[in-house]
Amino acid sequence: xxxxxxxxxxxxxxxxxxxxxxxxxxxxxxxxxxxxxxxxxxxxxxxxxxxxxxxxxxxxxxxxxxxxxxxxxxxxxxxxxxxxxxxxxxxxxxxxxxxxxxxxxxxxxxxxxxxxxxxxxxxxxxxxxxxxxxxxxxx
Amino acid sequence: xxxxxxxxxxxxxxxxxxxxxxxxxxxxxxxxxxxxxxxxxxxxxxxxxxxxxxxxxxxxxxxxxxxxxxxxxxxxxxxxxxxxxxxxxxxxxxxxxxxxxxxxxxxxxxxxxxxxxxxxxxxxxxxxxxxxxxxxxxxxxxxxxxxxxxxxxxxxxxxxxxxxxxxxxxxxxxxxxxxxxxxxxxxxxxxxxxxxxxxxxxxxxxxxxxxxxxxxxxxxxxxxxxxxxxxxxxxxxxxxxxxxxxxxxxxxxxxxxxxxxxxxxxxxxxxxxxxxxxxxxxxxxxxxxxxxxxxxxxxxxxxxxxxxxxxxxx
Numbered sequence: 001x002x003x004x005x006x007x008x009x010x011x012x013x014x015x016x017x018x019x020x021x022x023x024x025x026x027x028x029x030x031x032x033x034x035x036x037x038x039x040x041x042x043x044x045x046x047x048x049x050x051x052x053x054x055x056x057x058x059x060x061x062x063x064x065x066x067x068x069x070x071x072x073x074x075x076x077x078x079x080x081x082x083x084x085x086x087x088x089x090x091x092x093x094x095x096x097x098x099x100x101x102x103x104x105x106x107x108x109x110x111x112x113x114x115x116x117x118x119x120x121x122x123x124x125x126x127x128x129x130x131x132x133x134x135x136x137x138x139x
Numbered sequence: 140x141x142x143x144x145x146x147x148x149x150x151x152x153x154x155x156x157x158x159x160x161x162x163x164x165x166x167x168x169x170x171x172x173x174x175x176x177x178x179x180x181x182x183x184x185x186x187x188x189x190x191x192x193x194x195x196x197x198x199x200x201x202x203x204x205x206x207x208x209x210x211x212x213x214x215x216x217x218x219x220x221x222x223x224x225x226x227x228x229x230x231x232x233x234x235x236x237x238x239x240x241x242x243x244x245x246x247x248x249x250x251x252x253x254x255x256x257x258x259x260x261x262x263x264x265x266x267x268x269x270x271x272x273x274x275x276x277x278x279x280x281x282x283x284x285x286x287x288x289x290x291x292x293x294x295x296x297x298x299x300x301x302x303x304x305x306x307x308x309x310x311x312x313x314x315x316x317x318x319x320x321x322x323x324x325x326x327x328x329x330x331x332x333x334x335x336x337x338x339x340x341x342x343x344x345x346x347x348x349x350x351x352x353x354x355x356x357x358x359x360x361x362x363x364x365x366x367x368x369x370x371x372x373x374x375x376x377x378x379x380x381x382x383x384x385x386x387x388x389x390x391x392x393x394x395x396x397x398x399x400x401x402x403x404x405x406x407x408x409x410x411x412x413x414x415x416x417x418x419x420x421x422x423x424x425x426x427x428x429x430x431x432x433x434x435x436x437x438x439x440x441x442x443x444x445x446x447x448x449x450x451x452x453x
Binding site: 004005007026027029030031032033034035036037038039040043044046047050051053054055056083084085 | 157158161162164165169171226227230231232233234235236238239242245246248251252253254256258
């Protein structure tokens with residue numbers, strides 16, 4: 001009877017108010033059978049990390065369209081580390097230039113970054129490949 | 140995970156480590172070592188009262204939870220919140236959005252908010268809700284708030300989990316007949332007419348009061364009807380006082396213990412139901428494999444036959 005559900009926090013950090021993308025992602029993950037905690041707009045990295053810990057999510061997904069990605073991703077990772085919660089994965093989406101994606105991923109500031117045009121299959125299968133093996137280990 | 144490691148997590152939760160508390164909740168929800176965890180937790184908890192907030196979708200439950208939390212925090216009390224939203228019957232997925240209305244406490248470490256999906260459980264809560272509330276109590280949160288899914292007229296399981304049931308309604312959502320119907324209107328210890336800045340709030344209050352008048356004077360607790368508006372920030376202080384008054388009443392009258400006895404019975408039954416369900420899933424699969432069910436289209440006869448096979452040795 002024990003069925004471990006993937007739990008994801010979808011948040012929207014910073015001041016831009018365009019949350020259509022975040023809502024589409026939330027809905028997509030819901031339809032893939034995940035529990036999605038939607039935290040709403042204008043979140044600080046501190047709020048996102050605190051929510052991720054309380055909700056015990058496996059993954060944080062943030063949408064950044066403001067251009068602040070080089071600040072926001074490293075900050076979230078730093079806070080996760082401070083809380084001994086480095087096992088929580090970080091994924092992002094938005095308008096992020098290719099060279100920034102490379103440098104964020106290489107520096108370990110995010111596990112995956114998706115840009116406009118990414119398909120739901122792509123995103124969902126990335127999450128499942130990352131998480132389903134580790135979830136089974138727990139049980 | 141070994142029992143030693145698990146016991147360390149439990150000890151950390153009792154020392155108010157938020158990460159440990161969050162992990163225990165996940166394991167109990169996922170049925171991993173649930174009985175072991177809960178035996179430790181229940182030994183240490185059960186003193187604190189649970190306030191349950193229920194009502195239809197969009198009535199303002201989350202906003203009221205946040206407003207109450209602000210009052211508790213002003214009195215320096217630590218608050219544990221469980222907020223339930225529905226899971227999809229098709230995929231099991233869920234969007235849990237109650238945190239959106241609780242932003243004010245987003246970085247306050249003395250407020251622990253946990254969102255839960257119903258995972259197929261009907262009744263407005265989940266099958267592990269009462270356990271999760273006790274884990275929060277063990278983690279040092281003395282004020283416990285439970286917000287149900289948006290309910291219709293008959294999701295009443297909250298009455299088994301909360302010491303005080305607050306039913307939240309809005310103006311303009313029904314006439315006097317709605318107020319005298321059975322179900323959700325009967326389980327309230329406190330009524331709230333929220334969004335009282337909208338027209339029709341007094342009318343709604345009158346309808347509820349009239350319904351309560353029909354109860355006569357025989358009941359020792361008459362549920363108060365509180366008008367609130369989160370937008371104009373009115374009435375929440377009064378709601379807080381009514382909840383306090385009800386909790387005093389529950390303690391002094393012995394009603395709290397009565398309700399808890401009933402809750403114990405219900406929980407034991409729930410565990411039995413889970414066990415029976417698991418057992419019968421096997422029976423059903425076996426019957427399917429042996430193609431027994433192919434030759435049957437009478438559900439009464441099929442149920443009786445499989446039952447007898449199991450309990451009378453066939």
